[in-house]
Amino acid sequence: MIDAELLTQRRPGSIKTFDHPWNGPGTDNGALVESHLQALIGYFSEHPQMALGAVFAAALLEALAVIGTVVPGSSIVFVGGMLVGLQALDPAWTAAAAVSGAVAGDSISYWLGHRHRERLRALWPVKAHPALFDRGQAYFAKNGGKSVFLARFLGPLRAVVPVIAGMSGLPAPQFYVFNVLSAMVWAAAHLAPGFFFGASLQLAGAVSSRLAVLVLLVAGALWLVAWVVAFLQRQARPRIEGWRDRAVAWASTRTNLPARILLSLFDPTRVESKALLAAALMLIGGAWLFFGVLEDVLSNDPLVQVDRRVYATLQTLRTAWGDNVMVAVTELGSAPVVISVITAVSLWLAAKRCWRTLGYWLAAAGFAQLLVRTLKFTLGRARPTGIYSGVDPFSFPSGHAAMNIVVYGFLAFLLARAKPAGTKIAITMSAAMVISLVAFSRLYLGAHWFSDVLASLSLGLAWVALLSIAYLNHVRHEKVSALPLSTVVGMTLALVGGWVVGEYHRADLVQYAYHPRNDTVPVADWRGDGWRGLASTRTDLGGDAEEPLSVQWAGPAEEVGGVLNRAGWHVPPPWAAKTALLWLLPNTPIEQLAVLPKLDYGEAQGMTFMKVLNVDERIVLRLWPSPYVVESDGAEPPRPLWIGMATIERLRHPAGLITLAATQHDFTTPLRRLAQDVHDQQGSAQLEERTGRVVLLVW
Incomplete structure (x- = not known):
């Protein structure tokens, strides 16, 4: 019989990818906005140099004297890294654009300071930020040449320290050593997170609809934390230090245990x-x-x-x-x-x-x-x-x-x-x-x-x-x-x-060698009551039960794909930069939209097929490999057992701006449609309905 505990130890089998034609993004003769978006997506897909130019310009402007305090260059470089992760940009060229832009920005600032010296204080926009300029001079006086490297990562100071280095007569060779090194580290620190974020969206086997939302939330939370830290550094630090000083002054007048603990933790003189x-x-x-x-x-x-x-x-x-x-x-x-x-x-x-x-x-x-x-x-x-x-x-x-x-x-x-x-x-x-x-x-x-x-x-x-x-x-x-x-x-x-x-x-x-368990179950036992030992619902990482796992299919991947192809099912487009961007359009044909993977205990489906019902609906079949093989009565070799679910996805277009896919709660209709299609192509299929559970068995 089937051991339910093995379901948590499934190893993916050999999955064959079935080719499908790519017809390119569809055109729309209606909405003007969509036509512009289509053109924009196509343009950047074929002209990545524009994105590289944006990365270069952002890195340059963020390092430029004073102007860099208001230019969101870091965010644009992060987006460049995300495009690398989505395989829309070449990583080497993107890194080169970010590094060269950052080097050029600091170099221009250094040249301005070296050429104009103290006269620069009377010029706009330097004269509009005297306090910032004074902070930069104090920081440079304290740290010397290495401040060129450190200030790259210190918010507003990055836009004034190179100017002050030029005004102070820092030798050019020393400046350029710190300039180039800091640009390389800065570019890596901003491109790498963007790359991993983009790669997480690119890999269809690593995300689900829920996990994609989680990735976005985590990215937003990290950005919020970074913003809060920067805000505290700029605005709240003096106030916090004031509170600390008052607390230390209060504790200094007492000898009890809380006062001693407070002094040991917060007294800046210790x-x-x-x-x-x-x-x-x-x-x-x-x-x-x-x-x-x-x-x-x-x-x-x-x-x-x-x-x-x-x-x-x-x-x-x-x-x-x-x-x-x-x-x-x-x-x-x-x-x-x-x-x-x-x-x-x-x-x-x-x-x-x-x-x-x-x-x-x-x-x-x-x-x-x-x-x-x-x-x-x-x-x-x-x-x-x-x-x-x-x-x-x-x-x-x-x-x-x-x-x-x-x-x-x-x-x-x-x-x-x-x-x-x-x-x-x-x-x-x-x-x-x-x-x-x-x-x-x-x-x-x-x-x-x-x-x-x-x-x-x-x-x-x-x-x-x-x-x-x-x-x-x-x-x-x-x-x-x-x-x-x-x-x-x-x-x-x-x-x-x-x-x-x-x-x-x-x-x-x-x-320490790994010895996978691959249990064999006779086909008669599986068709009898053995199928009931497999998981009945998809379970997410939090342990919550989701859609019913109502399909159990015994057969190699090639055979499964062949049966479904003959019945009018096909493999959806793979996740890539183009297919991801198509979700941003309200009227993309449903057959051109990739299917959002779903996770069962953290594992994405091994095979995915879809059948279009109408312009806004499709049936999606997701199959996961199980740790079992089904042994036939004859001389045929054991057949791998897949478990999965058939669901209807209905498209929504909020405000006519984007496309969303909602999984419908009617799980019986798509299962019966799948059962009919499989039966027409392959007779060995049956629906089992027991104790409120409906499962399609195919062998």
Whole structure:
């Protein structure tokens, strides 16, 4: 019989794409607005140089003296990146346009300042912004030539610092080094998010109608957060600093515990106040996230469904090359390597007589290991696969992820303490990279569920933050030298890690190999009652039931497509820049509109077909691969089993401006229409109606 739990572990099969003609966008002889939009879309599709020109001009104007304070160049460059993600623009040319525009804008500003010097203050538009000009001069006086690089990312200052650099006589070679480097980083920082946003809309297998809305909401939220941060930086910072100063003045007159905590976190005269505040926020955030994940795991909330989908999705992406890399990464994060790092750091601290630091270091690793073991054996959660046995069969939380974030996180704190900002960033990013790679390797290799790793990272972050707060308050005179200790850790990783990888890699590749389950069910059992064991509704990432899964089809993809093609069904146009833009027009023919994918536990459909009913309606059939194959009674090979749904989509044209597709709640009519079409082409099909459930079986 069919095991319903396997439905969360479906692996996509081999999907054949059926060719369909592309007839180009249809023309409309009515609405004048639509004809203009059609012409505009066609023009930019065939003349991408116009978009590249816009990217160049936006980057140039944003860097131009004073004018850049009001030009939304960053937003236009982001749109350029989005067009790259939609495959409408060449990435190299787009990057070149953004970088060259930014370099040219700063160069013009530098030349104006170098040529006119102080006379520039009396010219428009500089004379209209004296306060901004004074801020720029103060910033340049403080930071020198590197302010040309830094100001590129500092809102209004980016439009005045190059001018001031020219007025101050900054040598041209030095200016152009900072100018070019900052332009490259700035362009990447704006093009990359746009690219990923555009790519998320381009990939039909990665979005659904609901997820597309979610992507737009996330993008809008990120833009709002960036705007709020910029606003606070420009407008609210003086007010916030005033509130802080009044709070510190109030706490300075008192000796109670709240006053001491307030002073330790907010007193600007205390060197460690910013570090304590950051640690306090990480402690609160990490603890809140851990207990939230723990609650979801204990109550079997939707996060558990996400676990299964993340596991199944990552297993479909595995390759021999990826397995080699991820097994090596997980070996570098294994117990022998981590214990060796702990031992080496302990010996170094003992040799330097940093006894209190040594105590905190051993407490960090020891308590983390004890807590992870206690949680594992208390909860007893099974792993995705039976990779481990004996003393470590349980999954929650991930020991690899927890120990690596505690060891390398607390080590990064010790190394970065009292160091310059650049050194702190380098140390933090290095530790974060190691921790992230090890955590991802556990997910990729199927050793843990997503919630296991998320819980471990949040728990480890909270523990490191708590230790950091205690350390900052009680250990004041022991200094850790970053370079020698980093060298010790690097040599330990190279020697012990290299030995572990060389010694165990071949065996670990076998242990972590993926073995997909592909259960066989006899056709008689499936047609009898076995079909009832498959999922009855499509389930979204939040765990909510959506449309009924009313189609079960046993057959290879080529056969399914052939039957439907003969019955007048065809594959809809694929998602691309042109087909996406067609949704912006109110009267595009329905057969030219791509179908919005839908997700079942995060997995997009493997095959999609449609049949046009009239100018505003079509039936859409979406099929997902299941983990079963149906075994026929004869000598034929087993046939893959697909499950899916047939729905009617009706087009809407709000205010005559765009096109929207609404899924109708009548699921019986499209199913019966599909059943009739299949029966006319292939006799082995039947409708099953039991306990209020209607399912079409095809074999």
